[in-house]
Amino acid sequence: MSVPTVDSLQSIYTNASLIKQGERYDTVIKQFNQIYGRFPEFIVRSPGRVNLIGEHIDYSGYGVLPMAIERDVVQAVATDASNTKVQIANMNPKYPTRTFEYEGEEKVVTIDSSSLEWSNYFKCGYKGMLESSKEKVTPKGMSILVDGTVPAGSGLSSSAAFVCSSALAVITANQLGLSKQELTEVAIVAERNVGVNSGGMDQAASVFAEKNYALYVEFVPKLKTLPVQLPSGASFVIAHTLVTADKFTSGPKHYNLRVVETKMGARILAHCLFGNKLDVVLDTYKQVMDEYFKTKQGISEQDQLTQMLTLVDRYLTNTTGYTVKEMADAAGMVENDVVATYMTRFPVQTDVFRLHQRAVHVLTEARRVQQFIYICHQHEQDVNNTNNNDVLKQLGDIMNSSHESCATSFDCSCPELDQVCNVARQHGAFGARLTGAGWGGAAVFLTTPENVPTLIQAVKEQYYHKNFPEFSKDQLDDAIFPTEPCRGATIFTGFDQS
Template identity: 40%
Template sequence: MTQATIPVIDDISILYSEPKLAGARARWASLAHDFEQLYGRVPDFIARSPGRVNLIGEHIDYAGFGVLPMAIEDDCLIAVAIDNTGIDSTVKIANTNSAKYPTLKFVPKPAAQGYVDIDPQAHVWTNYFAAGYRGVLEDLQIEKPKGMLCLMSGTVPAGAGLSSSSAFVCCSVNAALRAQESLLPAGKTPTAHELAIISIRSERYVGTMGGGMDQACSILAKPNSACFIEFHPVLKVTPVAFPTTIPPIAFVIADTLVTSDKAVTAPVRYNLRVVETRGAARILALALGIPIPASGKLHLKQVLDAHFDKIGYTPAAGKTEAEIDIEKLTEMVQVVERVFGTDEIKNGVTFEKLCELSQLSGDEFTRLYIQQPIRAERFHLYRRAKHVFGEEKRVVEFRDTCEKAEAKKQSAETVFSLLGGLMDASQESCHELFDCSCDQLEELTKLARRSGAYGSRLTGAGWGGASVSLVPEDKVPAFIATMKKEYYNKHHPELSEEELDNVVFASAPSSGAATFVGRV
């Protein structure tokens, strides 16, 4: 576990690639100017947390498995001035787009009352700030918080699957910590790793049962690398450098412009998938003779680990860690076929049947597995479990390819084809097994492949949002031009060239959260 805290910087050039630096400087300067105009004083600091694009590993973080996202250069910024008088604890959060996003002003309640009211059914933008603020104060047990004047600016496209909401929560956590840090005992400032965990907990206040990938990447990402993020038995983030190729690897993000709002659709999509995968984990454990934990809860990664412990698995001599993982995951797909392979289960089961298979009453199942609202007539255990194990196998293979390509002296064509093939297989599984694609994503990913991408898949939960495509760097301009012509001009002819540049773009791997102090 890293002991580093969120970095404090006085130069934003380390956050952005050269092509985007000038625009970023102008935006930061505009935020500082707008803050001074609004509040009559300069900000004490600016908190920053980026969005992310998940390269591979969709809907498996909450099943306990590792994922492979990278932070992007689009981000959330919150400029903050602190009230150091100890008299006024009022919090005010405004948005640079005030016409669309109204200001919230509140005086924090006592700790026993949760500091600030958050209604998950009221889908307002300030819920995400309130969630991060509340999460920090609760975790650090701050009784009399300092007042905060805040102004937020965000460039992560909302509803595009690039984690705009989590970037906002993480930035709010970062901002709240910095503002209240002087109230903490010496040496008690949370590490970046601990802040990622606080951010994961905090976002659940807005009604989303996330697994933690978005927050871990936004807080802990390192420049020029993807993040291999593991969740079981503890949160662990390992930088994964991309192999050096000629031409270099590039990733192009394309927004379908179909909004996927997790807070609105969670009961029939995101939260439902969490319940299906955890129900599947319990039933697989029962079928394999694995003891259920005293808590009654477990996820699919725990089932895998317990199964191979139970059978006394010993890998063949000389096998690499990746080869061992691939062997285990391949067997678990076969286990899914054996346990869930009947027509009745393949077609989805009712809630009553789900409880019967789980050996629980309806009330017991609800208490253990349904912490957030869901709506469903049938639960798809077979398809969800098969996707999870297969998708983690692809994550392992993607990381292994990145880490070993240069040692194997693989050509750029070989590397692109291997990684792209895994991305395509992921998209097929998301569409066929996890039911999280949509017509626009199918159209966009197929067009990407025809336009020169080696692989293309949805990213960020799906049901709309964005795709990510692997494209040789020297082909990016032509690729983007084709995507604009064949998808956006066809479906969204009203978009200006500037607007198009904000919905289809390449992004360099960015660093994670930071706190800027000084003059912009």
């Protein structure tokens, strides 16, 4: 299945935002013409996402449940077959115009991952697509204008939206014909060129999401997505704490460290359970779980996860934290091999590795995802749909438990996230939790349509007015906003190209 091409913004956005989005696209097209002296040939867009449940478990192999949001990255593009020069400008003046050249089939383009440079995210998509394409072509020159509305560092996946839209721009410009599946898989790997070890949820949601549905994303044995109908009467609000948490600078102490902690925990568990009997390395909890239960029939995934928690308590016994040597010894590895395998390409900074706590979060969070989807499916089959608030309360309780686990076991919350979630729960949110990597960024609240204005106003008064009294109405509306499940990556051609 390829990324759809549409000629109507109504195919992408909700009716409530069509006028605003139409004005935005007209502005992008006009600005493109002013910069490049021509009109774009097409516009690509990929949305940010909000993860409803399933935080920091994708890189452990477990499925997650995000939904795409209206906020997105749009790229207007024109091509030039006479050269391979790429010019990329941004509607936001803080990001300077950049130019680079195709460097040949072997290298494609140089990306300096040590530099926090905005155009690197475009280069990731450019390099990834051209390296993976079965059709080895000399790429066309491209003139690009980017407009992004996903707040950077918000936990709403601005980087994945940028990389996915960049990859889609390259596919479309060079007629590479890659499917949604291929686009997603390449984008997952491509983003690692900026030094972030991403798991894949962000890219899958940005590409595969469907309007009015959440998206269950599985990664094992291969990437697979399934739309999940959310209960009628469920409304969502996103609040950006304005604590910026970009993965590039915080990765070594936060995101990349958690990847190592989960992978080494899984390796130790695998060594304790299987010794040297296996020919393959198991370094995700999903791999260990699948191997452990492959001869045990009739056990649901929820029950498997519960039993895995018992194994974690039995074998990951050092609750104060492991040193690198202690991890290596427990996993039957050499210390230098641990460093070379897990801490070289994606550096980490820490004194000890808290494997037990991270494992508890991963396994309980994976179980919460299954519970959330089960409740949604049960409600969908309820022909009367008379218990909306009861269902929303059940889902909200799961979201609240998720936030508590993120804050205590995974240590990826912050005081500001805790504060906005508490305010939301006190003013009609059934559930409130951090979303995205955490350590700042955004929270998502589950409420009812009629309560959205009250909830937003309460958070404005008790969080934003106190912490950011100088903010204008537009700034506040940009920080906290309602959202609906939106469509994923799209190519738009419904405009005058002359």
